[in-house]
Amino acid sequence: MTATATDRRPPYAVAARELLRNTLLDAACEQLAGRRWSEVTMADIAGAAGVSRQTLYNEFGSRDEFAQVLVMREADRFLVAVQGAVNAHLDDPAQALAAAFDVFLQAAAENPLVRTIVHGDGAEELLALFTTHGTPLVEGAAERLTEVILAGWPLIARADIELLSECLVRLAISYAGLPKGPTSMSAASVATLLGPYVEQLIAGATTAAPPAARTP
């Protein structure tokens, strides 16, 4: 077995399904760049993806579910960027916080989907997926963020990170939907506010649990 066990090729069937879903989601994003969400029909999306409307329904069930997946995928892309920013500052938690937040806000400000929603052009349904109906998004993003942070600082208690993550996700969504000044400013504010907390977490973890002996 020459290839490493981690990067295993997905069987064709799985890859094809993923390709279908991504093609449809990409097609929707493309449509959204020019029109409002309420103006984009399921037929438009299917057509832009080169697929029948029925296939779209088979894959995503309903328009609402499709929107949900669309938003979740976009959020996931942000988290990839955030993960990179965090891993680039593993030595300085506060700076990692600021950098990650800045990267996120920057990406959000440039993202077509986010711009569409924030601009308020008939995308109320999508907006709800970020706010009032945002449970899956917030929980999913917080969970994912928890893993990212936990991977960077394994000594901190998971519960503390979960608390921090949900707070960060909510703040991030808030700032993304209602920007305030330059992104770096907002990021600095968050870092200032939460910096002491994370420093305390780090300190508590390193003193309480030196690398050799782990205490749960």
Place this chain on the structure above:
Amino acid sequence: MTATATDRRPPYAVAARELLRNTLLDAACEQLAGRRWSEVTMADIAGAAGVSRQTLYNEFGSRDEFAQVLVMREADRFLVAVQGAVNAHLDDPAQALAAAFDVFLQAAAENPLVRTIVHGDGAEELLALFTTHGTPLVEGAAERLTEVILAGWPLIARADIELLSECLVRLAISYAGLPKGPTSMSAASVATLLGPYVEQLIAGATTAAPPAARTP
């Protein structure tokens, strides 16, 4: 960036077919990393790709045709690298020649498929595709290389470039199969040998047909 008119998304059906072919070819490369070509069965390839043997035959006809496509795809990847090297030295044809040749030999030396063939481990059938049965490869690569050069120096007569391209392709295959010293040395040799010819082409083109004062 939303979507320029040039990079249009391929319809799902096309993308899925391409995905199937690439999955199969990748699976074959993976198998080849550990075993000889003669030891890799069609069933192995199909299985590694997560697809049935019949599908493999439907897509590629026979084992020989599959090997042909495999080699051609690998060659195409080399040409992408070569194209990059050429475009990085549009101001100096001789240097472009050397750089492209060096890039090619470097990539060939590191390529698992090429190494397998050169090492001679039971891949005689594949070796033949580069040499005695290499017509499709040589012609295809020369054609492709012609386009690359023509794109860089549009003033040169196509016939001259075709001549040069075929010569280069044959030399490249020769050096790839039977390396001589460091790759940069071989590249320099070729550049020295063919440099005067290309300089002459450039000179002839710019003096004979100056469509504007725009000489590269």
Place this chain on the structure above:
DNA sequence: AACATGTGTCTCACTGCTTGACACGCACCG
């Protein structure tokens, strides 16, 4: 009220993948 549009569901035809089988060639082996 009549109409137009979009969603969601259903049915049918078709394409493509899977499975199992078979003939053929070939190397190995008693």
Place this chain on the structure above:
DNA sequence: CGGTGCGTGTCAAGCAGTGAGACACATGTT
């Protein structure tokens, strides 16, 4: 020498997913 195993190449039947068309339903428009 014939038997056996293995791999190639082909075929037919079965199955899953997609495409195409029609339909009921809700909503908004005229």
